[in-house]
Structure formats: structure tokens, C-alpha cells
Amino acid sequence: MKATAMKFSAELMGALALAGGVPALAHHSGSEYDFRRMVELRGVVKDVRVINPHMTLTLVITDAHGTRTIAFEGQSVNTFYRAGWRPHMINVGDRISVEFAPRKNGVDGGFINGFTTAGGVRIAFQVPTSNPVANGG
């Protein structure tokens, strides 16, 4: 059965990017996203599913081009949990900001690596730079 949410495991790709560059070929392709860049955007949550293999988020944003909805995908629930996310931290109607790797083709949306909740809590996936045990797990 196909997972409806996501088509690939971009957690790996995001981690690779942050750890020092996405390889030319990986068993999971995140080729549509530019993991070398992170963009921040603010909007109101229309729909959110923090699930595996990857989260989905629909945000209503208003900018110079008007008001529109943008669909994102992002890290897995397990990854965000370890980064500090807990159930009900993000709810429909919340005004939040997201950090994401934009699409290479310039179309709206991207791959969410982190977000700041309506309550001001910032949750972001980070690749440990040294021993994770030494860092407190």
C-alpha cells in the first residue's frame, strides 16, 4: 500500500545536506528540493499531519502576491519528536513560521526542516555535530 503523504525519505536528504552536501545519487531522492538553502515563511495552519514517513502541512500565507495556500512536506514525526515537538503543539488556525528547503523549480512549497509554533517554540531538526551521547543524547 502506498503511503499517501510522501514519496521519499527526505530526512536522509536533509541530514545529508546539513552534514555537508547532498550526494549526487542516494537511494532516496530529494531532487526536487534545494537543501542548500533554507527559507522562512509565516502563515496560518490550514492542515497539519505530523506523521511518518514525513509530515505534511498546508499553510495559508499572505504576501505581495496575495493570499494563497501552500502545501509542504517535512521531517518525520520521530525526528520532530526528538527535536522537541509534542502532540498539539501545532494546530489548525495557528500562526506559525516554517523553515524549509524550497523547490528548485521555484514553485511554492518545500521540505520543512523546522518551525516556530504560535507559542514561540522553535523546533528544528539538527544533525549532531559531535558524539550524540556527549551532547546529551
Next chain:
Amino acid sequence: MSWPLRACVTMPLVGLASVLLSWSAMPAARAAQTAQQNRPDLSGVWTAYVEPGAPTFGLPRVKLPLTALGTARLADYRSIIGPDDSPGAYCLGSGMPEAMMFSGLYPMEIIQRPEQITIIYEAHNEVRRLYFGSKVIPQGDRIPDRDGYSVARWEGNTLVVATSSLKEQEDTAYPHSAQARIDERYHVFSDPKGTRVLEADWTLTDPTFYTQPFKERKRWAYDPHGILLPYECNEEAWLDHLQQLRQRHDAARAHTAAGDPQERAP
């Protein structure tokens, strides 16, 4: 000799033999018990070991020495998939050896018993069972699997694992045929910072797909506070299906409630 008399003579002899047998077996049993007690306990949660200056993840560090057949099978697979197609999108585990090598930053948990070691990779809830001694079933009775069937033994403090009964896989960083065999050797050491490190040196041997065996290494750091989280992955697909069923059901009921025009006609 009558039965009571025969019993009087033989019973003590049987008893004596049992005692002698148990005496002779004791040193061996004691040695086995001591060896068991001295073996490293790998139980617990292990997470990605990040070495200074080295990326957390990496593709195979060796150039895969594929045979012509292996190259052709891989090319055929790649010719039909798109950039977003992968087993993970279908909540399918990676299979060995990729499960061991590229489970992202997700940790793994090891549960160690004398007759079986169970490894749970959090990603996709992929589970491997490494069997020892009498738990091992004959080759012909094993069901081929993406993670294969693993037979384990101890060589001193080194855990030695031989995995076969694999399925042919091209959808992996380490494509292989069903004839592939993976030999892993695990040992524990402390790094200069005092972190407990689990290291696996492994060799993939597959004359069908590879011109020669190749070797890789993987390390994990022990995480005394680590836990494994659930990795439910296909619930959304089921819920979507359920929603479709609900819509169909509601539409059918609405149709019935409105009445069939043909049935209403006089």
C-alpha cells in the same frame, strides 16, 4: 534375579553413573556459563556515531564491483523508477545491508538473550533476529526475506553473524541477488572520549551480482538514555481508504433515501 533384587543392584549403579556424569559435565557447563557471563552485553539503544569531520551519512564508500548481470539488473530497475520512488515511500523496510547502514539518524535497539539477539531499527520498525545454536533452522526451511536469515555465534568478544536467504534487491544502495551472503563482525570499544562504540565490519559476497566480495564498516554510539519511538507509517493510507469507503457508503445511502426513479414510476 528377581525384580526387587535386580533393582537393589542396578539402581545404585544408575545413581552413581548419574553423579559421575554430572561431575564430568560440570566443568564444561561452568565454562560455558562463565563464557556467557563474560560476553559483551549489546543490549540497549544505539544511535548514529558521528566522527569529527565525517558526515553522519554516506553512500557506499566502495565502488560496487558489479558483474555484467548486476549492472544490467540495476540499470533495468533504474529505468522504470522516478526520482521519488523508493521502498520507504511504501513504508517498506530497506532490507540488509542497507537497514544496518542507512537507517538515518534513527536509533536501533538490541535485545540480547543467549539463544537470540534481536535488533530493532526504528526506521520502518525493521526487525532482525540473529539465532544461535539450537534455534537455527535448516537452510531449506528458511523463508527468503529482505533482511535474510541470520545465524550468529561468539568468537571471544566478537559477535559473528552470517546472513543469507535474502531476496534479490535492486531498490537499495547495495543491490544484490538472492544468492548474496553478508558476514558481520561486531565488537565494542571505547573511543577517546569514553563513548561506548559498537562497530560492525561486514562483507557482502555475491558472485551473481559482484565480481568480488566487498567490505564496509558501520559504527554506533551507546545511548544510555535512548528510547525507540513507534514508527507507524501507513496509517494515513488506511485512513484515506476508509474515508473513500465512507463517501461511497454515504452516497449510496443518499441515493436510496432519494428513491430510485424507475421504482417510483407507476
